[in-house]
Amino acid sequence: AQSVTQLGSHVSVSEGALVLLRCNYSSSVPPYLFWYVQYPNQGLQLLLKYTSAATLVKGINGFEAEFKKSETSFHLTKPSAHMSDAAEYFCAVSEEGGATNKLIFGTGTLLAVQP
Amino acid sequence: DAGVTQSPTHLIKTRGQHVTLRCSPISGHKSVSWYQQVLGQGPQFIFQYYEKEERGRGNFPDRFSARQFPNYSSELNVNALLLGDSALYLCASSKSLSRGNTEAFFGQGTRLTVV
Numbered sequence: 001a002q003s004v005t006q007l008g009s010h011v012s013v014s015e016g017a018l019v020l021l022r023c024n025y026s027s028s029v030p031p032y033l034f035w036y037v038q039y040p041n042q043g044l045q046l047l048l049k050y051t052s053a054a055t056l057v058k059g060i061n062g063f064e065a066e067f068k069k070s071e072t073s074f075h076l077t078k079p080s081a082h083m084s085d086a087a088e089y090f091c092a093v094s095e096e097g098g099a100t101n102k103l104i105f106g107t108g109t110l111l112a113v114q115p
Numbered sequence: 116d117a118g119v120t121q122s123p124t125h126l127i128k129t130r131g132q133h134v135t136l137r138c139s140p141i142s143g144h145k146s147v148s149w150y151q152q153v154l155g156q157g158p159q160f161i162f163q164y165y166e167k168e169e170r171g172r173g174n175f176p177d178r179f180s181a182r183q184f185p186n187y188s189s190e191l192n193v194n195a196l197l198l199g200d201s202a203l204y205l206c207a208s209s210k211s212l213s214r215g216n217t218e219a220f221f222g223q224g225t226r227l228t229v230v
Contacts, residue, residue, distance in 0.1 A: 090157050
């Protein structure tokens, strides 16, 4: 069975500092991986996705993620945090097999940005 | 273009009651998925419908049911509500069932509180 694990339920950074949110995956086949962001009282918005085309994936709002097969990781980064980045971030993997494209989500990381 | 719309946005129900949540997908999208997000957790897959047929079901009791209409809108029904059903219910639409080449777009969710 596929799964993702997000290390750190809460991350706090200063405005302008590097953002690093960690995600490790478990999959017996090449995975399709996603990062979503959720602002308070909102749905989920796709930041970026990995579909095996390139290991470094660039997304919206200056975020990017690197797929590392040897480390089974797909960490999310942003060089300089902005106050508007404060939100909850979810890593997800698309389930392999079956008749759906359902997403399996991690437990989320709440990002706080300090002024 | 309108995004995924869900109604109602908030709902308070009493234990044992029944609830119906509604979702309208993005125009041209034929697939609707439902997820339950309990406070502090990542979304959990409940159902996926494509072309009005159920294509997948998550690990939820039979009290949960859904259907998709000819216009691709969908309803999620929950019978005999329990306190533990209190959650944010998210609807996602996608063009197809492709795992990596189609993006899932989420609505803002329906916040269900069971008292």
